[in-house]
Amino acid sequence: MKIxxxxxLSSLRIKKSLLNILKKIKLKKSNTxxxxxxxxxxLQTLKKNKKSKxxxxxxxxxxxxxxxxxxxxxxxxxxxxKSKTVSISPLEMTVKNNKNNTKKYIAINEVSIxxxxxxxxxxxxxxxxxxxxxxxxxxxxxVSTPAGSTAxxxxxxxxxxxxxxxxxxxxxxxxxxxxRWKGKVISDKSVININNLNPIxxxxxxxxxxxxxxxxxxxxxxINKKIKFNLLYDSNRSLQKKIKLEQLxxxxx
Numbered sequence: 725m726k727i728x729x730x731x732x733l734s735s736l737r738i739k740k741s742l743l744n745i746l747k748k749i750k751l752k753k754s755n756t757x758x759x760x761x762x763x764x765x766x767l768q769t770l771k772k773n774k775k776s777k778x779x780x781x782x783x784x785x786x787x788x789x790x791x792x793x794x795x796x797x798x799x800x801x802x803x804x805x806k807s808k809t810v811s812i813s814p815l816e817m818t819v820k821n822n823k824n825n826t827k828k829y830i831a832i833n834e835v836s837i838x839x840x841x842x843x844x845x846x847x848x849x850x851x852x853x854x855x856x857x858x859x860x861x862x863x864x865x866x867v868s869t870p871a872g873s874t875a876x877x878x879x880x881x882x883x884x885x886x887x888x889x890x891x892x893x894x895x896x897x898x899x900x901x902x903x904r905w906k907g908k909v910i911s912d913k914s915v916i917n918i919n920n921l922n923p924i925x926x927x928x929x930x931x932x933x934x935x936x937x938x939x940x941x942x943x944x945x946x947i948n949k950k951i952k953f954n955l956l957y958d959s960n961r962s963l964q965k966k967i968k969l970e971q972l973x974x975x976x977x
Contacts, residue, residue, distance in 0.1 A: 725754050726778075728769055730761030734785040741797050742783070749801060755779060756956065762786020763875075767832050767933050770953050774814075774830065781807060781956040790874060793958050807956040810887065812871050816948040817932040822923055822939040831932035832953070833872025835945050836897070837918055838864040840929045840938060844900055846921040847928070851914040856894060857905060859921065863898040864928065867916055867945050874967060883909055887967055892916075892947070916945040 784792035814830040839845040849856040868877035870885035882895030895907040930940040
């Protein structure tokens, strides 16, 4: 078993406690990486280990920690032993910039297309050859996975997707024209093409979680089924349950 920890004091304290626990007991699931930190640190760790077949058990030392498990030194062994596996595949973002250079990144939560000047973005969005929106003027647009639908997507009023929905959310960010366009939910088999209709006057950046490409002209987004991250969650606080709780909060708020 391997431990990867963020470097803040809270993470280091939890790491010390876990090392003491692991000295006293040998746990099953020895092919597991314990990741101590917040959601951002988990995303970073998963991307660095995208070719790994190991399991990842997140231990939250941050604030919300949606992708993580709550740490309890008293209950850790029981929680870890009974934890369940959830497999997720990331988005793959391929971007061509204004110099016709191409870059490729993966995103576990979302890909966001954001205006990078005072001018609003002017975008077209297609799923294959099917038009989703021909001309969107907005601060940008966001494509989210089910795992990421409670993050940035929720803050721009995108729908919360069940983990097994096999869907992706496309949500506008501060839409100006058309004002009433609320976005669209599409199949996760879709290939999404986003074009900047005015790249000189209205430049945009494309961001895959935390990897940014400036002056993006054309962005292609799809699920990369060849990559699978196997995450472990406590049985009483599974990722599916967390998403369901957020859906209920959203419906009653």
